[in-house]
Amino acid sequence: MSAPDERPATVTLAAYLGTRLRQLGVEHLFGVPGDFNLDLLDGLAVDGPAWVGSPNELGAGYAADAYARSRGLGVVVTTYGVGELSVLNALAGAAAEDVPLVQVVGAPRRAAVETGALIHHTLADGDFGHFSRAAAEVAVAAETVTAERATEQVDAVLLAAVTHRKPGYLAVPQDLALAPVDAAPLARPLVAHSDADALAAFEARLTELLATAQRPVLVVGQLVPRFGASDDLAKLAERHGVAVVTQLSARGVLDPGHPAFAGDHAGAMLTNGTAELVEAADVVVHVGTALTAELTGFGSHRRPDAGTPFLAAAEAGFGATPVGRVLFRDALAALDRALDARTGPRFERSAAVPASVVELAGPLTQAQLWSVLAGVLPTGTALLADTGTAYYGALGIPLPADTVFSGQPIWSSIGYALPAVLGQGLAEPGRRPVLVIGDGAAQMTVQELSTIAAAGLAPVVL
Structure with missing residues (x-):
């Protein structure tokens, strides 16, 4: 006989949020207190993640970004207006760098919003949506919590952030922070799923493409470390003997002595031989890459064609066309299985070139x-x-x-x-x-x- 569920029927909204964050591996919250988030912080302090206060919001946002890169989710808590706008730079950076950083904002009371009150930390025009609209430009999901859908909105923002490895935004009105909400959803983990048909279609075409590949190369980008998949990639590459080059944003994903590691790759910007290796490949698979100017040697890389496989955060496909909703880890597992069918030779890495000796005499250079x-x-x-x-x-x-x-x-x-x-x-x-x-x-x-x-x-x- 199973033990009865000891979770209370209701918890405060702040406690609900804190529990969800801990379920997702968050043990620290970064931020700056302010008058609109004090009730929220009091509620989060009850069995929630530990509070780490910063001198200013931008620094807290950057700290939460780095935390998210290692833990899979980071959270910064600010007050409305003056606090949240200071974090917008960090939020935009997280969007560009594929980082699941969630900003939680303590917002004014609902009555003030409904009446268009001209209060502090606003533009004094009665419009309380300016800043949430700004955040929505760089967030994969943005919600201002309502009494009717509070837990649903919390879950939606958190799940979107961890699924897409993009920032999220959650505004909590001051008078809802300690309001009771249904605790029942906390018994259900926040988990996203791939579309089974899309996953099967991706794997089938990928298997066909790789079966006869003689010189396949995996170009690995920042989504591998963002999803904590470095060990999985290392095992895959060694098991199948397939060459791996890493974009600069994925440096360190493979140890330098790994038998499949061919080096860092940024098109012709680097002269370590990886550009030539990629150019000579008969199949190039992009595993979580970002093809920006700085990461491609300012466009000097081999450009994907219509048949180039790619694995992204929540979709996979070929060329610029996704086959559907395929989550990154599922796509990586599909790549592993697809490589089982390959009969071509294993990659043999070249001997490492000794580092040049730098003379240490004279002024520091x-x-x-x-x-x-x-x-x-x-x-x-x-x-x-x-x-x-x-x-x-x-x-x-x-x-x-x-x-x-x-x-x-x-x-x-x-x-x-x-x-x-x-x-x-x-x-x-x-x-x-x-x-x-x-x-x-x-x-x-x-x-x-x-x-x-x-x-x-x-x-x-x-």
């Missing part, structure tokens, strides 16, 4: 800096490089085994990486962060050093 850092970077760390010289310099560092490499190559907002140390350090406490950042970029978010210290983290900051 860029070449010396990166050479020294490459020599002392230990295994099992997280290397975070900020936009600009720091990022592109760090690209030349051979990564040790079990190293997380992170930056913002697409959105490229300077100052991101310093607060990202906070989120990365709390998400993976056993992995020491190493930050490389320019002095100008550091000035954008340097206040977060205080939060990093308060959290007990001990990063290396260069």
Whole structure:
């Protein structure tokens, strides 16, 4: 006989949200208190994720972004208007970089909205939708909670964010934060599913395409680390002997000594032989890639044709045409099965080219800096490089085994990486962060050093 369900029939909306977040692996919330979110924060404090307060909202947003990259979901909590707009930069960056960052906003009471009251933190025009409309431009799902659909709206935003690996937006009116809601949905996990027919069609065509492939190459992008699928990819590549090149946003997905790892790939921008390998392939499979200028060597890559297979967050297909709703992990499993039918030769990687020796005498140079850092970077760390010289310099560092490499190559907002140390350090406490950042970029978010210290983290900051 099963034990009776001890969950209460109702919980506060804030407690419902906190429980859902913990079910999805969120143990920390980042943000800044404000008068419209105080009730919400009080409710979240009851058995919800731990609160991490930041000096400003943008830093909190960047920290939550980095947390999401490691945990699969990050959350930043702000007040309405003045607080949420400060996070919009981080939210847009998360959209560009495929990061499931959810912004939770403490909004004014419903009565104020219904009457068009001219209150603080507004544009004094009676329209309370300005900021939610702005967030909706960069969010995969955006909702302002209502009494009638509160739990449904919470679940919809969270599920969309983790399924698509895109940001979400949730506004909670002040007078609903502690209102009772039905707790029954909490017994059902938030899980999305592929369309079975679309998945079968994708796998069948992929199997046919790969069966006779002699020189297949997997071009791997940022969705692999975003979905925590690095180990799955490593096992797939080794089992089937298929070559793997990684976009710069997926550096570190495979350890440098992996037998299938052919190197980083950015079209003709890199001279490590990966461009030639991809050009010579008879089948190229794009696994979670983003074909932006910086990640393709400014368009110097081999462009996909109508038959090129691709795996995206919530769809898969060929060329620019998806076959339907196929979730990323299901598509990756389909790729694994499709490769079973291949009879061609296994990939044999070339011997590694020894790193050039940099003379350390004389004034300090860029070449010396990166050479020294490459020599002392230990295994099992997280290397975070900020936009600009720091990022592109760090690209030349051979990564040790079990190293997380992170930056913002697409959105490229300077100052991101310093607060990202906070989120990365709390998400993976056993992995020491190493930050490389320019002095100008550091000035954008340097206040977060205080939060990093308060959290007990001990990063290396260069």
